[in-house]
Amino acid sequence: MPELPEVEIAARVVSACLEGHALTRVTVHDARIVRKQSKAAFRKAVLGRAVHAVTRRGKHLLLMLDDGNVVWVHLGMTGKLVAVPNGARPPANTRITFAHGEGRLCFRDPRIFGGVTAGPGDRVRESSGWNRLGVDALDIGRSGKRLRMALVPKGVGRRDIKVALMDQHRLAGVGNIYASEALFRAGVSPTTPVGELAGVSWGRIARGLAAAMGETLGAHSEGQITYLKEGGVDNPFLVYGRAGEPCPRCGAAIVRTVQGGRATFACGKCQPDNQPGT
DNA sequence: AACGGAACCTGAAAGC
DNA sequence: TGCTTTCAGGTTCCGT
DSSP states (O other), rough: OHHHHHHHHHHHHHHHHHHHOOOOOOEEEEEGOOOSSSHHHHHHHHOOOOOEEEETTTEEEEEEETSEEEEEEEOTTTTTEEEEOTSSSSOEEEEEEETTTTTTEEEEEEOOOOOOEEEHHHHHHHSSSGGGGOOOOOGGGOOOOHHHHHOOOOOOOOSSSSHHTTTTTTEEEHHHHHHHHHEEEEEOOOOOOOOOOOHHHHHHHHHHHHHHHHHHHTTTSSOOOOOOTSSSSSOOOOOOOOOOOOTTOOOOBBBEETTTTEEEEEETTTOOOOOOOO
């Protein structure tokens, strides 16, 4: 269930495992993971090529092959890319295995919300939606101005800031977790209409977002990422998944609401509604 | 253009 | 214990 930081880690795993190697064996264990083309067409577009670079934009990955073909990968909600040593068992729910002489990479995805497509770069960038992604959230840095320009180019808008942050066509990479985390760090209510946010708030949100994503990236600078709800890992987030627990800043109870059909977590005290000038 | 809701799937956890 | 319900971090499509 990856957002930008988890996909960034995945990109590094792919680089380390596949870069510089020709893919001599490509096994599609479940054809449903292949999007917009047949399993045979996918294999044909990949087999025998070497991976020479891996790029990420938002939550999307692109593996650049040495003949101009590319492999688009999206992890969906439960996707994970795992380097598996020769001889070791592939993880459960592995949908695709990319293998070369010295190792292999398994794409496991229990729910199959993720997907892959392969073919000529121009065609795949168009069909996969890569071309329609907004600015990558890491490129916003800590700039409130850049964040506002990305989300509200016309300066007006009524959508909730929480919903706007998750719009991949404007800002690529932020999902449900980091949207809640950034707004908590900023002290901004998730239901604030974007058109009503003051300049200082945009700055706080940008810095909150950078800090939240930066912590995850830093914590996993080496090795694999572990998703929440997987294998008894402690929840590393400040408010996400903590309904009813005390706010780490003021002690008031964290409240769970629903926006756009998605769970939102916030502190009612630190992130008050109808706050003039936020 | 913009929003809500259902759909795509499976597995883990909570509830009974 | 075991059955049922609920929920999940993403995206797309469809109707309003």
